[in-house]
Amino acid sequence: MILPLVKPRFLSLCLFVLFLLMELIQFSHIFYFKTPLNVYSLHLMWGEFKEIALASQGVLPWGLFHVFVLLCVYGTLIFLYLKIQSKTSFIATILLILLLSILPYKALFKSPHIRNFVPRNDDISLLNDLKVFTAYFLIYLKTKNKDIPKYLPYELSYEKVSPRNIVLILGESVNANHIALLGYERNTTPKLKELALNDENFIAKKALSSSVLTNVSLPMFMNISYNHNDIQHILNENTHLFKLAKQAGFKTYYISNQEESLLSYMSSNFIDVLYTKENYALKSSKIGDLVLLKKLDELAPLFKEGSNFIVFHQRSSHVPYKDQYKGYKQADVFPLSRDLNQNIINTYDNSIIFDDYVLSHIFEKFKTMKTPTYILFVPDHGETLGELGENNQSEFHHGFLSKNVANIPIFASAYGVKKDDEFIKDLRQIFTPTHYELGVALAKLMGFKIINPNFKQGIFYINGNDLAGNNGYIEVLKQGEKLEFKTHSP
Ligand SMILES: [Zn+2]
Numbered sequence: 001m002i003l004p005l006v007k008p009r010f011l012s013l014c015l016f017v018l019f020l021l022m023e024l025i026q027f028s029h030i031f032y033f034k035t036p037l038n039v040y041s042l043h044l045m046w047g048e049f050k051e052i053a054l055a056s057q058g059v060l061p062w063g064l065f066h067v068f069v070l071l072c073v074y075g076t077l078i079f080l081y082l083k084i085q086s087k088t089s090f091i092a093t094i095l096l097i098l099l100l101s102i103l104p105y106k107a108l109f110k111s112p113h114i115r116n117f118v119p120r121n122d123d124i125s126l127l128n129d130l131k132v133f134t135a136y137f138l139i140y141l142k143t144k145n146k147d148i149p150k151y152l153p154y155e156l157s158y159e160k161v162s163p164r165n166i167v168l169i170l171g172e173s174v175n176a177n178h179i180a181l182l183g184y185e186r187n188t189t190p191k192l193k194e195l196a197l198n199d200e201n202f203i204a205k206k207a208l209s210s211s212v213l214t215n216v217s218l219p220m221f222m223n224i225s226y227n228h229n230d231i232q233h234i235l236n237e238n239t240h241l242f243k244l245a246k247q248a249g250f251k252t253y254y255i256s257n258q259e260e261s262l263l264s265y266m267s268s269n270f271i272d273v274l275y276t277k278e279n280y281a282l283k284s285s286k287i288g289d290l291v292l293l294k295k296l297d298e299l300a301p302l303f304k305e306g307s308n309f310i311v312f313h314q315r316s317s318h319v320p321y322k323d324q325y326k327g328y329k330q331a332d333v334f335p336l337s338r339d340l341n342q343n344i345i346n347t348y349d350n351s352i353i354f355d356d357y358v359l360s361h362i363f364e365k366f367k368t369m370k371t372p373t374y375i376l377f378v379p380d381h382g383e384t385l386g387e388l389g390e391n392n393q394s395e396f397h398h399g400f401l402s403k404n405v406a407n408i409p410i411f412a413s414a415y416g417v418k419k420d421d422e423f424i425k426d427l428r429q430i431f432t433p434t435h436y437e438l439g440v441a442l443a444k445l446m447g448f449k450i451i452n453p454n455f456k457q458g459i460f461y462i463n464g465n466d467l468a469g470n471n472g473y474i475e476v477l478k479q480g481e482k483l484e485f486k487t488h489s490p
Pocket of ligand 1: 215380
């Protein structure tokens with residue numbers, strides 16, 4: 001609405017052309033990679049222009065379709081703009097400049113971190129363009145480690161496995177210290193405890209997440225990423241769990257109570273059946289993760305036969321904790337408190353009681369199905385609730401570099417398989433498994449052996465809150481039953 005009023009008029013025309021160029025790059029990226037353009041892809045694009053041009057020849061002429069559509073849309077816009085003769089004014093120009101300075105202002109002064117400029121699947125493409133290009137030119141090009149580190153590619157070997165369900169439950173912000181099954185004094189996991197008593201394959205143990213933030217740990221875990229800064233491996237998606245599952249002939253399901261925007265990390269090209277929060281938004285706001293159980297009941301007949309890779313994605317226990325369990329009255333055990341920290345802990349523990357109900361329900365459901373099923377619960381990262389950090393300060397919530405945020409629980413079992421199953425045996429043996437080791441174990445269940453030439457025995461990494469590893473990381477040294485953490489601050 002402002003553009004026709006802008007003085008001088010060629011300024012608006014320049015803007016149209018700029019938008020068109022950004023949209024061309026954006027849609028080419030979506031066409032080719034099926035995800036919105038991000039800062040790192042943009043950077044790689046300049047360096048590998050020749051390779052991309054060669055690769056894109058294979059998808060012509062369909063690759064030209066979006067170019068044609070964009071040219072039509074912007075051509076019409078420019079044509080109409082030239083036809084409409086309105087009064088112009090410098091006030092409109094100032095307004096336009098103010099509007100267009102919002103993102104550069106954020107990038108330069110208010111929140112100069114790439115993580116604040118991550119494109120979203122559910123945003124309009126022009127907003128994603130502005131975010132990514134602003135972050136690229138005003139933040140990324142100023143960072144020291146611009147060059148994306150080169151690691152050796154993983155090698156894969158494959159051997160077909162017997163038909164089975166592989167169930168992965170992705171948790172949200174779960175702190176291992178608040179799990180009764182792992183020694184917490186409050187009984188936050190009554191149902192899982194009962195399940196564990198009657199299931200000789202049941203495993204509950206502490207583990208370590210690959211990062212401290214959803215947007216970093218999900219792509220790292222789903223891609224079985226080992227190094228904290230192997231962005232190239234993540235962008236390639238060569239060992240993405242959904243891709244591997246499809247390659248091994250599994251039918252793939254993603255049933256999530258999180259937003260569609262997280263699909264950017266799920267390689268959605270390789271998902272056959274997909275539900276996100278948007279599919280049941282109203283219900284989700286009322287009953288939270290119970291929507292996952294409803295979907296499970298609905299789809300369960302499909303899981304009785306064949307090979308399925310089923311991923312559930314929980315929203316609980318994300319802040320605000322007390323909103324997570326309002327659909328399950330029995331979770332309201334610990335009262336609201338006037339003491340701020342106590343209130344955080346009480347409502348958090350209630351949310352874990354709710355998780356306990358949801359998780360045990362999913363485990364039970366597959367247990368009664370009699371189909372060979374492997375089931376694993378892994379949170380994206382932990383959540384601190386007053387644990388002491390390196391500088392002896394109490395830490396709360398997540399998103400910052402601390403080993404306490406990576407402290408997660410895992411639960412696993414196997415049903416309808418022979419005693420002494422390899423997956424269960426392996427998992428029992430691994431002391432404090434990391435996201436990476438769990439990813440390797442899941443790939444193995446699908447029939448893949450991952451040979452990672454970058455792997456160093458006994459060394460693992462916890463990335464900070466930047467996907468490219470530019471915001472610090474923690475080196476984890478594992479020796480026998482001993483863990484040592486070395487923090488590398490940014
Ligand atoms: Zn998260």
